Amino acid sequence: MSFNWINESTAINLALALVITLISYIVIRRLITAITGRIASWSSRSSHGWTHYLGEIIGRTSRLLILLMAIQMGLYVIDLSPAWESRVSHIWFLVLALQFGLWMDAAVLLWARSALSSKSGHQRSQLTMTMISLMVRTALWAVVLLSVLANLGVDITAFVASLGIGGIAVALAVQNVLSDLFASLSIGIDKPFEQGDFVVFGDIAGSIEYIGLKTTRIRSLSGEQVICSNTQLLQQTIHNYKRMSERRVLFQFDISYRTPTEKVAEVAPLVKQIITSLEKTRFDRAHLLALESNALKFEVVYYVLSSDYNQYMDIQQSINMALLKELEQRQIKFGMPVRSLEFLEDVPVIQRASSDVDESRMVQK
Missing domain, CATH: 3.30.70.100 (Alpha-Beta Plaits)
Structure with a gap:
């Protein structure tokens, strides 16, 4: 096999780019490990819990994205064509946007986990925290995706408009389901009642057994299970006797x-x-x-x-x-x-x- 197309200058540039890539990867990994270790030592001596979470968030840095960043650093020593220069510059934004999304996603998950495990976690519904974290993460990755597409030169105006029209159509089609879904979210945030509470509304009296996305199940005094829509349930005047x-x-x-x-x-x-x-x-x-x-x-x-x-x-x-x-x-x-x-x-x-x-x-x- 002949490698006549590789001259001495190109070989030197490739070797130099490879060395810079390896060194950059090792340095970035060591730097992140050192920062994480320092934050962990701070959190062990400090009473503030945010330092522990900061260390966990930084620890979620992707090795693949670090490698891509190191490759970009190595490519700077090589003379590339304008087309490749443009592509490399777009990769920079892609790497940073994806890594930012990973950090924020980890922060949302840690927040939801800490909210449920705190001293007042019994007052929070696991279903509610899951719904809130899912909505925030969905919105986060949607923004990251649209930002990446816009940086790559894709016209996202029509895409966003079509998403808006499609979202309206879907919302009208499943408005009853969405109404119960947001009613469930309202129950989780406002907490008019929780699982185990004894409530009375209308001619129904019983204990709350389960609060779902669409319905709430109540075990009545006579023994049967009463299933109520979350939307209709919030429209009632509810007497919560457990909080008396x-x-x-x-x-x-x-x-x-x-x-x-x-x-x-x-x-x-x-x-x-x-x-x-x-x-x-x-x-x-x-x-x-x-x-x-x-x-x-x-x-x-x-x-x-x-x-x-x-x-x-x-x-x-x-x-x-x-x-x-x-x-x-x-x-x-x-x-x-x-x-x-x-x-x-x-x-x-x-x-x-x-x-x-x-x-x-x-x-x-």
Whole structure:
């Protein structure tokens, strides 16, 4: 095989370019390794977590892109034609744009991972963080791709316009799906409820089992699974009972009108004494609310210092049992519906009236 086309000058330039490429590659690799090691030592001595993430981001530098950069450095010692000079200059931008995209992509992934693993990570939905990171990464690589195409001389104006028109057409075709998707994103960001919360809306009451991209699944009290669209769910007025730190309780009871006044005055302090003696309760008020037609009505308000419904029922049961016992000891009876009957003394009048009615009926017949 003949290599007559390679003269001495070309051979020297190629050898020099190869040496410069190897040296550049080694130097850049060593430099990145040194920077990463220095940042790692800083992060071990510093309380700031961003230094650790900075080291991980720089550590994501692509070896292939480093090699391409080193080859470009080696090509500078060779006299290239104007066409090749232009191509090499475009490769510079391609390498830098791709490496910048890799760094930013790593930063987004690290941010999502740190957000989920932080102390407040239980308040963040993994689905939401995944969606946000996916959207940001998609937008990032779209910008990188368009920048590379524009640098290569491609007219991206028509391309961007066609993408916009196509995006509008797709959005109109799948608007219900996109509506539920963004509703899911809204649930993840605003967090009106989370997995495990007990919610009530409309005639549905149950615990949140799963929050998906399109639907939310709720395990109702009767046992079946209720599947709701995210969009329709956010349009409801939702009562989230899991976030209730305390429960306000209002109840009423009646006592008889035959109760002496001095004993009626003892009822409100008695109720206060019963409620304050129980744990996880806070007494608010107890009053003689109204003089009803058949009983004296009392109204009581207190707070249960827990969101547990079973605990509230246990406390209310204890209050009711104590009221029964204390009122019985004081011979105070609860109010009952009373109906009184009055009889007329002049019975013959009633009989005559009834006979007159009978006579009138006979006449009509």
